[in-house]
Amino acid sequence: MSKPITDLIHHPYSPPEHFEAPQPGVFKASTVFFADVAAMRARDWKTKAGYTYGLHGTPTTFMLEERLAALEGGSECLLAPSGLAAVSLVSLALLKTGDELLLPDNVYGPNKALASGELANFGITHRLYDPMNPRDLAAKLSDKTRLVWIEAAGSVTMEFPDVPALARICREHGVVSALDNTWGAGLAFRPFDLEGEGEGVDVSVQALTKYPSGGGDVLMGSVITNDPALHLKIKLTHMRLGIGVGVDDVQAVMRSLPSMVLRYRAHDASARVLARWLAQRDEIAQVLHPALEGSPGHDNWRELCGADGLAAGLFSVVFDERYGTEQVDRFCDALELFRLGYSWGGPISLVVPYDIGLMRDPKVAPWPYKGTLVRFSVGLEAVEDLQADLEQGLSAL
The missing domain is CATH 3.40.640.10 (Type I PLP-dependent aspartate aminotransferase-like (Major domain))
Incomplete structure (x- = not known):
């Protein structure tokens, strides 16, 4: 090929096969090449037997x-x-x-x-x-x-x-x-x-x-x-x-x-420590955590996941109804390690207050609690530090 740019794009070098490493290779493609027209017409995008286009x-x-x-x-x-x-x-x-x-x-x-x-x-x-x-x-x-x-x-x-x-x-x-x-x-x-x-x-x-x-x-x-x-x-x-x-x-x-199972277990263990601790606080009317006795559906969780089963790193609490929305918001704002943000499963602990009245239909399944609900996603920080953060946040009530 006489033009350098064409040679650059169509360069014949191909790396040797059978390279192995802890992480698999990353293949990016929209276009996928076929050896000939027969191969193009024979390829079925609905299976993993070959490749047709990046979307597939x-x-x-x-x-x-x-x-x-x-x-x-x-x-x-x-x-x-x-x-x-x-x-x-x-x-x-x-x-x-x-x-x-x-x-x-x-x-x-x-x-x-x-x-x-x-x-x-x-x-x-x-x-x-x-x-x-x-x-x-x-x-x-x-x-x-x-x-x-x-x-x-x-x-x-x-x-x-x-x-x-x-x-x-x-x-x-x-x-x-x-x-x-x-x-x-x-x-x-x-x-x-x-x-x-x-x-x-x-x-x-x-x-x-x-x-x-x-x-x-x-x-x-x-x-x-x-x-x-x-x-x-x-x-x-x-x-x-x-x-x-x-x-x-x-x-x-x-x-x-x-590393998912290791992280999942770590989230789970810390969440249970904090959930049990909050269950002892008089500011909290109810802790909602499937692995805790008294939480709705605990027996179902125990039956399906086992008495020593896993239960993620997510739980909610219902504050005593003597604390209004503004006070609970003040608690959330006072937290330093728990950040205000949606989602869960990441390394940083998160907190979100919810208005359950806007989310549930009382004619289908009446919500039995009157206080404000707050959901916690427990991250990977030291559980002692997270507990201290919750304690100082509760003082803002």
């Missing part, structure tokens, strides 16, 4: 998908740009005009907003059920119900439902069950084997933003299934919507995965 996967994204599927006990995985994008993908793939969706009353707020907004605009209806009462779910299933979302634990109020019972009801009625498994992260319990081989939920969604990433700096979600036909149905929508993830972010999650 590279060695880097395939590797993360396979590891996440193995983590949760599933067989197929799709990546999305955020946890909410993963939730939206499932609903958009499985619902059409005239269908009905059932959501738990303690559902992740943006999931409910999706149902009230875009899904309603498409002619898809939704109803709320009491997640702590499987009979309520069974009673509300109709011949139009196509999808039921389950959360364990509730993302703000932390009730832990009887997940096997909810999944069983859906299975018996031929309705797809989808679990937001961000809290459990594939570590607290196996979502596809709740009562035995193949007797679990149909779909498990995670916000990889949380524990799999662990750094508070990546947005990503996953959709995992154990049914090839169901996976293909979601994958087709995934393709038609043009959903993709940045490979640098994929590499960041890959790098964090080996």
Whole structure:
């Protein structure tokens, strides 16, 4: 080739194969080359047998998908740009005009907003059920119900439902069950084997933003299934919507995965120390932590996760009703190590006050507490320092 720029772009050097290191290589691509036209026409983007285009996967994204599927006990995985994008993908793939969706009353707020907004605009209806009462779910299933979302634990109020019972009801009625498994992260319990081989939920969604990433700096979600036909149905929508993830972010999650169980256990251990300590304070009316006796759904958590099981690093408290919203806000503002911010699973502890009255439907599942609720995400700081921070914050009440 006579022109240097052409030689630069089409340089024939290729590095030798079989390079191995602790971290896998990062492959970025929109365009993927084919050896010839026959290979181009023969390639099927719906499988991992080869590569067709960056949106359909590279060695880097395939590797993360396979590891996440193995983590949760599933067989197929799709990546999305955020946890909410993963939730939206499932609903958009499985619902059409005239269908009905059932959501738990303690559902992740943006999931409910999706149902009230875009899904309603498409002619898809939704109803709320009491997640702590499987009979309520069974009673509300109709011949139009196509999808039921389950959360364990509730993302703000932390009730832990009887997940096997909810999944069983859906299975018996031929309705797809989808679990937001961000809290459990594939570590607290196996979502596809709740009562035995193949007797679990149909779909498990995670916000990889949380524990799999662990750094508070990546947005990503996953959709995992154990049914090839169901996976293909979601994958087709995934393709038609043009959903993709940045490979640098994929590499960041890959790098964090080996330490996830260590971090999860550390978050869990510190959260239990702080939750038990706050339960002894007279400023606190109720601690909402699945692993603590007296917390809603504790027996369900114990049955599913085991008496010595894992329980993440997230919990909420309800302040005694003598403390108003302004006082509780003052407590949150006074905290120094707990930063005000959404999300969880990162190294820095977070705190958020919530108005449960704006989030729950009293006709579905009446909220039994009157005080203001505050949710804590416990990071990786020394638990003694976090407890001291809470103590000085309580003095601001």
